[in-house]
Amino acid sequence: MNAALATTVAVEHWPLPGGRSVRLRALGPGDAGAEKAFFNGLSPGSRQQRFHFGLRELSPALLRLLIDVDQRLHRAWVVETGDAGSPAVIADARYVCDPERPTVAEFALAVADDWQGRGLGRRLLAHLIAQARRQGLRQLFGDVLAENRRMLGLMREFGMRLQAHADGAGLVRAVLALDGAAD
Ligand SMILES: CC(C)(COP(=O)(O)OP(=O)(O)OC[C@H]1O[C@@H](n2cnc3c(N)ncnc32)[C@H](O)[C@@H]1OP(=O)(O)O)[C@@H](O)C(=O)NCCC(=O)NCCS
Numbered sequence: 001m002n003a004a005l006a007t008t009v010a011v012e013h014w015p016l017p018g019g020r021s022v023r024l025r026a027l028g029p030g031d032a033g034a035e036k037a038f039f040n041g042l043s044p045g046s047r048q049q050r051f052h053f054g055l056r057e058l059s060p061a062l063l064r065l066l067i068d069v070d071q072r073l074h075r076a077w078v079v080e081t082g083d084a085g086s087p088a089v090i091a092d093a094r095y096v097c098d099p100e101r102p103t104v105a106e107f108a109l110a111v112a113d114d115w116q117g118r119g120l121g122r123r124l125l126a127h128l129i130a131q132a133r134r135q136g137l138r139q140l141f142g143d144v145l146a147e148n149r150r151m152l153g154l155m156r157e158f159g160m161r162l163q164a165h166a167d168g169a170g171l172v173r174a175v176l177a178l179d180g181a182a183d
Pocket of ligand 1: 045046047049050107108109110111112115116117118119120121122123142143144148150151153154
């Protein structure tokens with residue numbers, strides 16, 4: 001098994017304050033139902049922040065895109081609760097490489113509302129950056145609503161350069177060069 005694949009199948013246990021633990025694993029082909037429940041369970045505000053448009057629930061087409069993950073050009077992970085028997089997805093993080101420039105990828109993440117503010121977003125962003133580096137990517141970027149102060153704060157914390165977005169003042173593009181090269 002090569003190193004890239006090994007990293008996609010590994011499960012990481014993340015202890016949380018208070019004694020609970022959750023686990024991170026790669027999104028798999030059997031996750032359509034869990035993904036649908038996760039995204040449809042986000043509050044309207046969190047869904048708007050994740051997708052940038054009002055979305056009452058995931059369309060079948062969008063769900064197909066979200067689970068169409070090859071773990072090479074489109075890599076995705078979920079965090080699920082450690083409850084035996086009925087684990088629930090409580091966070092999703094991914095990046096998608098540009099087919100024209102496969103060392104450049106766009107990332108996005110979301111944490112279930114009830115689980116926000118416990119450090120999962122920070123850990124997931126660190127995970128995405130580490131995986132992108134390991135895969136040899138040169139740049140990660142993410143588009144974020146200009147009003148999303150929490151995400152902007154996290155992006156700054158990880159050294160991302162925030163720049164004006166071509167689509168207007170409502171959006172900000174955060175860019176991280178992964179190899180020190182000019183981006
Ligand atoms: C943005 C998001 C991913 C952050 O995840 P999270 O798990 O809540 O973030 P963390 O717990 O790791 O906190 C990171 C920082 O955010 C800020 N933060 C967290 N909870 C907060 C709250 N309730 N109020 C204000 N700031 C908060 C803090 O600065 C925190 O740093 P600290 O730990 O030093 O206090 C999450 O809020 C989310 O899913 N939002 C909706 C979807 C979204 O915006 N996705 C981003 C699009 S790319």
